[in-house]
Amino acid sequence: MNSIERHATNLADVVYGNEALRFDDPSENWFEATKIYRGSMAWDAPGVAGLLRSQTLQKIATHASKRFDDLPLILLPKPLNTNITLDDVIKERRSADYFSGGSVSLEQLSTVLQKSYGLVERKEGPRRPIPSGGALYPLDLFIVANKVDSLDKGIYHFDPYRKGLTKMGDYSEKEFEKIMLQEESVQDFAFAVVISANFWRSRFKYGHRSYRFVFMEAGHVMQNMILLSTAQKINSRPFGGFIDDELMELIGGFNGVDDAPIYTLIAGT
Structure with missing residues (x-):
């Protein structure tokens, strides 16, 4: 043989x-640490009982998101209606090999953000359009805007509660392409969405198991963004590989332990 x-x-x-x-x-x-055993559930998920007993903690937990209230807010336009059927959008979805360099509208970007991880008001309280362990929503979306009409090139944070963007700073397009490791596949993109995780938002309740929930949730959000992009004739490609410390430095504000970027969507025409 x-x-x-x-x-x-x-x-x-x-x-x-x-x-x-x-x-x-x-x-x-890691996999062993995230397992749940019946005999050790009390310390495998240490915050479950405390959260159930405290209405204050429950209220705080439903308002999960980074906030940058000290920065100017750019209100996002109302999301567009997508009239394509679910069957058709699933059939049409592709991972783009390259982008042509065209721009997308701010309305299109707003549709991707708000309909994938924006706020949905329900009778039981504010929710998001995806399943989340304990409805804790431990993710944040950062946008790398390159060619978005009516939006300056830069790095932005999506605020789902105020339905807007706050500009975090500027960036180098070439530097971002190198961080993503596949420069030819990324160049000429219109925008990128970096999904970042605040692990502590979920871990205080679910312990080590929370890491599984966080990564599952990132997958739910990514699928929403991909399908919404496809429905609007926007090409896209998810990237799970990138230089972690360089992406954290580019966006800023991460410590790489409690919070870190974990998934990125690259999109364009």
Whole structure:
């Protein structure tokens, strides 16, 4: 049996090499730490009981989002109606290999943001358009605007409660492309949406299990953004790989432990 065939039948060799399996593998340790056992539920999810007993904590938990009230707010226009059927938008979705350099409208960007992770008023209180563990909503959206009509090039934070954007600063397009590791696939983009996680928002209730919930939620938001982009004839591609410390420095304000970027949508025409 040649080497390729041997590795094809023994995937452990592909992952671990030919050495003996270790007992301190970081990925396996993380997965084990996020498991829930019936006998240890009280400390696996330490904040569940406390949250159920406190109306104050419940109210605070439903208003999750970074706030930059000291910065000027740019109100977003009302989202557009998308008339394409769900069947058609699923069929038409593609991960774009490149972008042509055209711009998108502020209304289109508003539609992607507000209909993917904006505020939805319901009788039980404010919610978002996606499922979230405990309705804690531990994510924030940062926009890297490159070619958006009526919006200056820069980095912005999406405020779902005030339905607007606050400008965080400027950036270099070339620097951003290098951070995303696939420069040819990113260049000439119109906008990017960086999904960042505030892990503590979920961890105070669900302990280590919260990390699974956070990553699941990022996937829900990304799928919303991809489908909304497709419905508006905007090309898009999700990126899970990037240089973490450089992206955090570009946006600013992250410590890389309690909060960090975890997923990015690149979009354009």
